Amino acid sequence: MQTKDKKCDTRCSSKTLYIVGTGPGSIEYMSQRACAVLKSVDVVAGYTTYIDIIMPLIEGKKIISTGMTKEVDRVRAAVDTVKNGQSCAIVSSGDPGIYAMSGLAFEICKKEDIKILPPSSTDKCTAKNEIVIEVVPGIPALSSGASLLGAPLTHDFAVISLSDLLTPWELIEKRIDAAAAADFVIVIYNPKSRKRNWQLNAAGKIVLKYRDKNTPVGIVRSAMRPEQKVDTILLKDLDTADVNMQTTVFIGNSNSFIYHDYIVTPRGYTKKYDI
Amino acid sequence: MQTKDKKCDTRCSSKTLYIVGTGPGSIEYMSQRACAVLKSVDVVAGYTTYIDIIMPLIEGKKIISTGMTKEVDRVRAAVDTVKNGQSCAIVSSGDPGIYAMSGLAFEICKKEDIKILPPSSTDKCTAKNEIVIEVVPGIPALSSGASLLGAPLTHDFAVISLSDLLTPWELIEKRIDAAAAADFVIVIYNPKSRKRNWQLNAAGKIVLKYRDKNTPVGIVRSAMRPEQKVDTILLKDLDTADVNMQTTVFIGNSNSFIYHDYIVTPRGYTKKYDI
Numbered sequence A, B: 001m002q003t004k005d006k007k008c009d010t011r012c013s014s015k016t017l018y019i020v021g022t023g024p025g026s027i028e029y030m031s032q033r034a035c036a037v038l039k040s041v042d043v044v045a046g047y048t049t050y051i052d053i054i055m056p057l058i059e060g061k062k063i064i065s066t067g068m069t070k071e072v073d074r075v076r077a078a079v080d081t082v083k084n085g086q087s088c089a090i091v092s093s094g095d096p097g098i099y100a101m102s103g104l105a106f107e108i109c110k111k112e113d114i115k116i117l118p119p120s121s122t123d124k125c126t127a128k129n130e131i132v133i134e135v136v137p138g139i140p141a142l143s144s145g146a147s148l149l150g151a152p153l154t155h156d157f158a159v160i161s162l163s164d165l166l167t168p169w170e171l172i173e174k175r176i177d178a179a180a181a182a183d184f185v186i187v188i189y190n191p192k193s194r195k196r197n198w199q200l201n202a203a204g205k206i207v208l209k210y211r212d213k214n215t216p217v218g219i220v221r222s223a224m225r226p227e228q229k230v231d232t233i234l235l236k237d238l239d240t241a242d243v244n245m246q247t248t249v250f251i252g253n254s255n256s257f258i259y260h261d262y263i264v265t266p267r268g269y270t271k272k273y274d275i
Helices: A002-007 A032-040 A048-058 A068-083 A101-111 A119-124 A141-149 A169-181 A199-208 A235-240 B002-007 B032-040 B048-058 B068-083 B101-111 B119-124 B141-149 B169-181 B199-208 B235-240
Strands: A016-021 A043-047 A062-066 A088-092 A115-117 A130-136 A157-161 A185-189 A216-221 A229-234 A247-251 A257-259 A262-264 B016-021 B043-047 B062-066 B088-092 B115-117 B130-136 B157-161 B185-189 B216-221 B229-234 B247-251 B257-259 B262-264
Touching: A016 A032, A016 A068, A016 A101, A032 A048, A032 A088, A032 A130, A043 A048, A043 A068, A048 A062, A048 A088, A062 A068, A068 A088, A068 A101, A068 A130, A088 A101, A101 A130, A101 B257, A101 B262, A115 A119, A119 A130, A130 B141, A141 A185, A141 A216, A141 A229, A141 A247, A141 B130, A157 A169, A169 A185, A169 A199, A169 B169, A185 A199, A199 A235, A216 A235, A229 A235, A257 B101, A262 B101, B016 B032, B016 B068, B016 B101, B032 B048, B032 B088, B032 B130, B043 B048, B043 B068, B048 B062, B048 B088, B062 B068, B068 B088, B068 B101, B068 B130, B088 B101, B101 B130, B115 B119, B119 B130, B141 B185, B141 B216, B141 B229, B141 B247, B157 B169, B169 B185, B169 B199, B185 B199, B199 B235, B216 B235, B229 B235
Parallel strands: A016 A088, A016 A130, A043 A062, A043 A088, A115 A130, A157 A185, B016 B088, B016 B130, B043 B062, B043 B088, B115 B130, B157 B185
Antiparallel strands: A157 B157, A185 A247, A216 A229, A216 A247, A257 A262, B185 B247, B216 B229, B216 B247, B257 B262
16 A cells, blocks of 8 residues: 555656545545545545545545536546646545446546546656546445345345436336346335435336335445434335435345344355255 | 444454455455454454455454355354354455355354344343344445446446356346346356356357447456456457456446446436536
8 A cells, every 4th residue: 555655646646536435434434545545635526425524534635526416517627637737536425436426537538538547557647638547446335235234135136226317217117127027136226316206116116016025125324324224124115115315225136035124135046055 | 433443342242243345355445444343353254365365454363264165164153153252253355245245144143043133232232142243344346346447337237146056047047138138237246167167158148139249348357456457348259258256247238338448338328418
């Protein structure tokens, strides 16, 4: 780690865009690599709520902080900062690669025809339209949520966002149907927002076509944060679930069971191993 | 964190089973919580390779270390250790909830009729057949691999293991077909082992029924370890991919593209946002 820390002081890593996952909530669940990057960069960009959580690590730094809907502006400002010779970290909670900022950063680089170099070649990054990108992974909500529910993801699973802002509802519906029919455990991101309230019930109805009404469902809200809330319910009661934008929903497969309030998806469909 | 560290010294947390994810490779990508737990427990159980990686944190501790195929013995020994009053951490690389040890631990507790209490109730854990379980999540291979490839997981994805040791091949095949038909990005775990060599090609053929032969595919081997290897290829060339048991394979969806050797799955299927 010292080697990488030192790199942050050299001229060339100052042309590096870091896309950093801060994990589920508190700094306790961030990686050492993420901490080291946040401490060493010149500028930090992120949604206000995430910036507040990491403030102890970045005090005194320049912050590009905007509201949730200004994602494109924020990433573009971060890319400009790096092109102009500084280092900048874009922060996301969870993992930055899962429904988060890393896709947008690469999309903007393509749009602006910026050449991307890997972290190993910081010393070659000299041209004006070149930047280095390092994506620093974080613990995603699917992992932090699962850890609080027990072991719901010990078998194949599908991850689906119910946000129809950028994806047509017909495609979301098709994916829920396919995942339910093929007996995937289903992890639902963005089940609800202030403007979207019917999608989770609609999803539940599709899954009920294929799965027993007593299938275990886990509802995890704000994992590892002070307002954390974990519930285990049954699929037939999904319409009563207490969900918001900070909630991840886990629908078990046909073999999942509840034991002492924990959801467990067994590893084997066949009985080749004997416990 | 100090509060939780202190808990590890009290009598009751000595009846705690920790199921700890060490992340992709080096200690640099572990969470502070995982480090603190490993430093404070009495006993550590894990596959020899993972134990070696974390050795700097656990020197001098009692180790339950067995080969890869002795998983059930290892978890049972860990559960017994905890029942007898010590604290024990079962370690997995990546996230312990994804195709890893947490499912087996809960299954064994059910089999042995052991009551499981949450971490918040260590002081109530007094009966002989009660233990506390805390699952400490880690950065999974799907996140570490994606971070090296660029941004392949910015949209819905399905995670499928090709190991047919505990799952019939017919079900694996059905899931690949469903995921491909519904245009999920597909993440493949366990693509190959010494005894299994034909499954990845079979999976590729199924996906080709639905997806263009030039669909980007990312091959990540031993992410964040000295032997790390990252390749970006096309779906039609999957049969030439250099994979082993430490490899994760990422197959893009119909919108994924390659830009400067990085795989990017755009966030939007519709064009509601303008970059």
